[in-house]
Amino acid sequence: xxxxxxxxxxxxxxxxxxxxxxxxxxxxxxxxxxxxxxxxxxxxxxxxxxxxxxxxxxxxxxxxxxxxxxxxxxxxxxxxxxxxxxxxxxxxxxxxxxxxxxxxxxxxxxxxxxxxxxxxxxxxxxxxxxxxxxxxxxxxxxxxxxxxxxxxxxxxxxxxxxxxxxxxxxxxxxxxxxxxxxxxxxxxxxxxxxxxxxxxxxxxxxxxxxxxxxxxxxxxxxxxxxxxxxxxxxxxxxxxxxxxxxxxxxxxxxxxxxxxxxxxxxxxxxxxxxxxxxxxxxxxxxxxxxxxxxxxxxxxxxxxxxxxxxxxxxxxxxxxxxxxxxxxxxxxxxxxxxxxxxxxxxxxxxxxxxxxxxxxxxxxxxxxxxxxxxxxxxxxxxxxxxxxxxxxxxxxxxxxxxxxxxxxxxxxxxxxxxxxxxxxxxxxxxxxxxxxxxxxxxxxxxxxxxxxxxxxxxxxxxxxxxxxxxxxxxxxxxxxxxxxxxxxxxxxxxxxxxxxxxxxxxxxxxxxxxxxxxxxxxxxxxxxxxxxxxxxxxxxxxxxxxxxxxxxxxxxxxxxxxxxxxxxxxxxxxxxxxxxxxxxxxxxxxxxxxxxxxxxxxxxxxxxxxxxxxxxxxxxxxxxxxxxxxxxxxxxxxxxxxxxxxxxxxxxxxxxxxxxxxxxxxxxxxxxxxxx
Numbered sequence: 001x002x003x004x005x006x007x008x009x010x011x012x013x014x015x016x017x018x019x020x021x022x023x024x025x026x027x028x029x030x031x032x033x034x035x036x037x038x039x040x041x042x043x044x045x046x047x048x049x050x051x052x053x054x055x056x057x058x059x060x061x062x063x064x065x066x067x068x069x070x071x072x073x074x075x076x077x078x079x080x081x082x083x084x085x086x087x088x089x090x091x092x093x094x095x096x097x098x099x100x101x102x103x104x105x106x107x108x109x110x111x112x113x114x115x116x117x118x119x120x121x122x123x124x125x126x127x128x129x130x131x132x133x134x135x136x137x138x139x140x141x142x143x144x145x146x147x148x149x150x151x152x153x154x155x156x157x158x159x160x161x162x163x164x165x166x167x168x169x170x171x172x173x174x175x176x177x178x179x180x181x182x183x184x185x186x187x188x189x190x191x192x193x194x195x196x197x198x199x200x201x202x203x204x205x206x207x208x209x210x211x212x213x214x215x216x217x218x219x220x221x222x223x224x225x226x227x228x229x230x231x232x233x234x235x236x237x238x239x240x241x242x243x244x245x246x247x248x249x250x251x252x253x254x255x256x257x258x259x260x261x262x263x264x265x266x267x268x269x270x271x272x273x274x275x276x277x278x279x280x281x282x283x284x285x286x287x288x289x290x291x292x293x294x295x296x297x298x299x300x301x302x303x304x305x306x307x308x309x310x311x312x313x314x315x316x317x318x319x320x321x322x323x324x325x326x327x328x329x330x331x332x333x334x335x336x337x338x339x340x341x342x343x344x345x346x347x348x349x350x351x352x353x354x355x356x357x358x359x360x361x362x363x364x365x366x367x368x369x370x371x372x373x374x375x376x377x378x379x380x381x382x383x384x385x386x387x388x389x390x391x392x393x394x395x396x397x398x399x400x401x402x403x404x405x406x407x408x409x410x411x412x413x414x415x416x417x418x419x420x421x422x423x424x425x426x427x428x429x430x431x432x433x434x435x436x437x438x439x440x441x442x443x444x445x446x447x448x449x450x451x452x453x454x455x456x457x458x459x460x461x462x463x464x465x466x467x468x469x470x471x472x473x474x475x476x477x478x479x480x481x482x483x484x485x486x487x488x489x490x491x492x493x494x495x496x497x498x499x500x501x502x503x504x505x506x507x508x509x510x511x512x513x514x515x516x517x518x519x520x521x522x523x524x525x526x527x528x529x530x531x532x533x534x535x536x537x538x539x540x541x542x543x544x545x546x547x548x549x550x551x552x553x554x555x556x557x558x559x560x561x562x563x564x565x566x567x568x569x570x571x572x573x574x575x576x577x578x579x580x581x582x583x584x585x586x587x588x589x590x591x592x593x594x595x596x597x598x599x600x601x602x603x604x605x606x607x608x609x610x611x612x613x614x615x616x617x618x619x620x621x622x623x624x625x626x627x628x629x630x631x632x633x634x635x636x637x638x639x640x641x642x643x644x645x646x647x648x649x650x651x652x653x654x655x656x657x658x659x660x661x662x663x664x665x666x667x668x669x670x671x672x673x674x675x676x
Contacts, residue, residue: 026143027071027080033138034070038063041130062110066131069106073098095140103132162190166218166227168245170196170204170211173259174233177275178207192225215245219252231275232258246278246554278554292592296522300325302363306389307332308374308422309396311339314437314479317518318393319343323350326363331387333380334396335373344369374418377425384429391433393521394422397453399439404449405572408628412620415452416459420613423463423471434471435525436460438533440510442475444638446575451632451639455613457533458605464531465605472528474521476536477510490548494555498563500548503570508541508577520594527590533598534590541577606635 042059074080077098107128124130162185167174174194181189194201194211195218201211212221221227230249232242242258249256258278305322309315310332316339319332330347334340344367351364368387372379374396383389397415398404404411419436426434438457441450457473464471480487486509493500517536524534549559557563570576590597606612612635619627629641 024080026139029142030071030074030139031067034067034135035063037131037134037138038066038127040134041127042124044130044134045124045127062127065109066106066128069109070099070102070135073102073105077101092140092144095136095143099132099136102135103128106132162188164192164226164228165189166193166195166221166225166230167191167209168195168215168218168230168232169234169237170194170198170201170206171234173235175206177231177233177259178209182207189229192227193221195221215248218245218248222249222252222254227254230254230256232256232278235259242278250553292523292526295526297325299526300327300391300522303327303390304329304387305331305365305391305393306383306387307393307395308334308418309394309437310334310369311336311341311343312395313514314518315393315395316343316346317514318395318521319347321515321518321522322393323347323365327365327391328363329366329368329387329389331368331370331383331389333370333372333374333383335371337371340369340371374421375413377421380421380425384425384431388429389431391525392422392426392431392435393525394419394434394436397437397456399449401441401447401449401574402571404452405447408448408625409620409623411448411452412616412628415449416455416613417617417620419456419459420617423459426471427463427467432469433525434460434463434469435521435528436471436473437521438473438475440475440477445636446639447572448629448632448641451636454636454639455616455632458609459613461531461533462605462609468530470528470530472524472530472532472534474524474534474536476512476517476520478512479514479517480511486544486547487551490551491555494552494557494563499566500552500563501566501568502545502548503568503574504576505545505567506576507544507570507574509544510541511547512536520592523592524595527592527595527597535596535598537594537596604637609635 038059079095079098110128111125165181167178174196178191178194181187181191191209194206194209195213195215196202196211197214199214202213204211212225218230222230232245234241246256256278257275259275300322305327307315307318307322307330310319311334315334319330320343322330332340332344347367351367354362354364370383372383374380396418398411423434425431436456439450439453441447442454442457443450445451445454457475460471460473463469478486490500520536524536528534545565548565552559552563552565555563559565588597612631616628616631616635619631632639633641
């Protein structure tokens with residue numbers, strides 16, 4: 001073995017030794033250091049003129065005192081629970097604060113115990129200060145050398161092929177991204193430069209990376225710096241800005257990725273793992289919703305929260321955001337075992353990371369997956385008896401309009417009977433808060449799904465009136481990326497080579513991202529006084545054909561060249577334009593600019609609601625779609641069914657696809673007879 005090999009082996013051995021240091025090892029080192037620093041401090045105080053015989057007894061007692069104080073302070077405030085391989089300026093500040101505390105305490109004790117009076121003109125009064133400074137000088141480099149060795153070992157253990165990256169956005173998100181890339185070279189990213197539109201940042205260096213220009217210079221910079229990937233690190237900007245940057249990058253042919261919107265980043269932490277391809281949600285992103293996060297946190301903290309439909313797109317995001325507010329328990333109720341299992345596992349992994357993070361002090365909720373169909377009251381009752389929830393978020397529902405047109409009994413048993421079961425049990429077990437997720441399709445509905453959700457709204461309002469508790473329903477429109485929404489359908493069609501099918505060239509819908517919708521739902525739960533319908537400000541409607549074109553372009557194809565768009569005609573129950581307001585409802589602004597309240601919602605409830613709902617549920621259980629349609633017409637203002645099942649006649653000249661309905665019958669008597 002050559003001398004060079006021996007030297008390299010020795011270096012590696014030293015690096016490995018430092019990397020293996022744990023807090024228990026640092027505790028032992030601290031004992032040794034703190035046992036020596038009083039002696040060294042005394043030498044400094046006396047300019048080296050130390051008579052050991054004169055100071056031995058006092059020095060021994062002083063050393064024991066100082067040792068006990070420093071170890072007690074460090075242990076009590078969790079210094080020995082820190083992970084020093086990733087130490088930062090935060091840890092440095094923390095050590096400074098703890099050392100200052102220790103110096104203050106040992107100075108007070110040093111004086112109170114009368115050491116100075118007993119050793120007049122021999123032991124200097126500022127001995128505790130000098131001792132503290134020396135202790136700090138010894139312990140800090142040792143701890144931060146672990147972080148340094150971590151970086152050095154990464155540089156020397158292997159060669160990592162790196163991709164030259166241009167970061168668009170020199171704000172907090174971009175800087176955090178660069179910091180993680182630099183600390184983890186094994187990820188294969190080499191940040192070369194920043195792009196930022198703020199002229200004050202131009203030519204500045206941030207973490208050694210220059211800010212080289214604004215977005216309009218991207219093509220020039222990509223060429224001159226041999227950039228291989230552009231990452232948009234601006235999670236809080238509007239979709240219009242993202243669209244402009246994506247268009248500029250496309251012109252260069254460079255691969256473009258982005259960070260998710262700020263509400264999609266769990267815990268608000270920016271990580272390299274968060275980088276993904278640009279999605280349609282990014283292009284439609286609006287200005288960030290400003291919510292009172294602290295108020296939501298205080299509302300949910302320590303409570304037992306039950307979420308129905310927990311495995312769905314809305315329900316699972318509710319679970320993620322509620323989890324961050326430290327409830328005592330989360331009961332994840334759902335009928336689909338796989339989806340409930342997935343969100344439970346995701347949250348369990350987050351919980352484990354939080355448990356391992358010494359910086360996290362908040363309560364980690366207890367999670368329980370409760371597989372149940374909300375149509376079965378006795379099964380639901382078990383959940384209420386076992387957990388006694390304080391808050392219910394009801395997101396379970398059938399929401400697919402064309403499918404529910406073909407299967408009205410399913411829409412009623414799930415959306416109406418299921419909601420009724422939940423409300424009956426909530427009243428029986430005195431649940432204080434109930435929030436139901438509704439839809440803009442409940443406004444002047446032209447389909448069974450919308451009408452069934454309108455009936456469910458009435459049931460919530462009636463329960464609020466009966467109990468006096470803050471039970472509320474929240475309406476919003478289509479959610480990008482949710483199950484059954486148009487975006488996943490378009491993606492599958494594009495992946496198959498097209499064509500992309502759109503029902504009508506003029507059809508429009510209101511869209512929100514899932515995290516934004518859920519955040520506003522939680523805000524609505526806090527603001528509600530009870531017996532209200534709260535509506536989310538959905539912004540401007542989006543043409544579905546424009547959505548299809550954007551998705552085709554994002555997938556790297558050209559519209560009507562690589563992928564065609566085909567118009568198929570409106571489906572049963574489908575509107576060209578969704579409505580947001582119901583005649584007779586009175587709307588008022590709330591404390592939140594994105595939320596509007598229907599102040600007289602509780603007054604628009606039929607007197608015979610209970611009996612009508614019973615008949616409706618019986619008709620559904622008897623699989624009688626014709627009776628369901630006519631009962632809904634009687635119960636829901638504005639709902640005008642134009643057909644009975646199996647009599648489809650599509651009228652393309654109207655706003656909606658309809659079917660022809662035969663003569664009305666006495667439904668109540670019919671349903672009661674069938675029920676008997």
